[in-house]
């Protein structure tokens with residue numbers, strides 16, 4: 001119940017907060033401090049449930065200093081990266097720079113990058129490769145819009161994205177990948193996919209990874225759900241055997257709410 005398992009592999013749940021374009025570097029430090037205090041007070045065991053935050057780029061140096069200075073067991077990552085390592089790419093941020101700032105993860109292909117910035121699967125594949133080049137773990141975001149869901153093509157569509165974004169990536173690299181299923185219609189809308197929807201898609205993604213690679217690789221990849229997650233719905237979504245964590249937007253800006261999501265096991269016991 002605590003750690004997802006398929007009988008062979010144990011996958012440590014990952015609860016990740018995507019701050020999006022919220023929290024300047026001063027606000028970000030305050031938020032992270034409050035989150036750490038709340039989790040410490042609750043005696044949270046970070047080895048049982050990993051906690052990650054994805055602040056804006058301008059916050060990362062402050063986050064690094066706080067995490068290192070206070071020895072916080074929280075990990076962090078960038079919300080995007082350039083497919084290039086350095087050069088004349090005004091406004092872009094290299095995976096090399098993120099690695100130097102101590103980032104463990106990087107989001108790739110968030111639906112807001114795909115829709116607002118027109119990022120294609122072709123581009124995202126090169127971003128996944130760039131992440132691995134700099135020893136960052138990509139959190140690859142996939143998911144369908146409302147029209148696709150209504151047409152009943154959501155699994156087909158999401159697996160198409162997955163295949164296109166991972167094309168030609170070796171199994172050795174895919175083993176520590178994180179994939180986040182974020183149905184676009186559930187992001188920031190209050191509409192949450194039901195636990196069955198999250199499990200259906202995560203099972204389909206794992207089966208696809210087993211076909212593309214092998215069963216062992218597929219079993220080691222962590223699959224997250226994202227879209228209007230709150231403390232009240234976290235535990236039921238995480239009950240799905242293929243759902244290994246959550247990517248939380250709005251609710252990650254409230255330290256008490258986010259800490260409560262991190263402590264989802266507690267809700268399973270007390271709710």
Ligand SMILES: O=C(CO)COP(=O)(O)O
Nearest residue numbers: 018187188227228249250
């Ligand atoms: O996009 C998301 C996380 O990356 C989800 O955002 P909300 O939790 O605000 O719906």
